[in-house]
Amino acid sequence: LNIAVLVSGGGSNFQAIIDKINDGKLPCKIDCVIADRKCYGLERGSSNGIKTYLLDRKELKKNLSKEIDTILEGKVDLIVLAGFLSILDSEFTKKWSKKIINIHPSLLPKFGGPGMYGIKIHQAVIAAGEKESGCTVHYVDAGVDTGEIIYQEKVSVLENDTPETLQKKVLEIEHRLLPQAIMDIAEGN
Numbered sequence: 245l246n247i248a249v250l251v252s253g254g255g256s257n258f259q260a261i262i263d264k265i266n267d268g269k270l271p272c273k274i275d276c277v278i279a280d281r282k283c284y285g286l287e288r289g290s291s292n293g294i295k296t297y298l299l300d301r302k303e304l305k306k307n308l309s310k311e312i313d314t315i316l317e318g319k320v321d322l323i324v325l326a327g328f329l330s331i332l333d334s335e336f337t338k339k340w341s342k343k344i345i346n347i348h349p350s351l352l353p354k355f356g357g358p359g360m361y362g363i364k365i366h367q368a369v370i371a372a373g374e375k376e377s378g379c380t381v382h383y384v385d386a387g388v389d390t391g392e393i394i395y396q397e398k399v400s401v402l403e404n405d406t407p408e409t410l411q412k413k414v415l416e417i418e419h420r421l422l423p424q425a426i427m428d429i430a431e432g433n
């Protein structure tokens with residue numbers, strides 16, 4: 245399976261994929277990493293000898309999806325959004341239907357949608373008094389965080405959890421769940 249990874253941030257999920265591949269536990273090849281802004285995830289790509297692209301979302305605006313499509317067309321079987329914050333347009337998501345997956349740090353459909361990203365998600369979970377949270381891997385469709393769910397894993401929200409401790413706990417399970425989902429797709433499950 246040839247994959248492209250799209251990032252906007254620290255890229256710890258991207259790193260989890262790199263590590264699994266290097267350990268010989270994930271039968272995939274990372275064709276390239278694309279970022280929509282300067283970020284540490286891009287540096288992880290270069291330091292691992294992976295082709296990197298920086299497509300500035302502010303310059304490209306409505307053309308971002310098209311540019312990504314031009315880079316990936318005919319090259320990859322799967323696009324993995326690993327902390328990618330731009331919204332891909334519906335032409336792109338239609339064309340790549342069932343070939344884009346995203347990881348989201350909540351139990352979707354709860355705490356998803358436009359504006360729900362980063363620490364805000366975990367703040368909202370705690371403010372709502374939820375007893376559990378977790379992460380979701382899903383296919384990407386034209387909506388935001390609405391595509392078909394592939395996997396979910398839960399963590400308990402404890403009395404003394406803060407948005408920060410919850411974020412850390414969820415991120416740890418993300419690092420397992422995302423490579424697992426890619427593995428299942430690679431194996432055709």
Ligand code: GRF
Nearest residue numbers: 253254255256257327347349
């Ligand atoms: C993760 O929580 C992911 O679920 C969300 O953005 C965060 C990215 O973290 N979409 P990282 O860049 O992989 O460290």
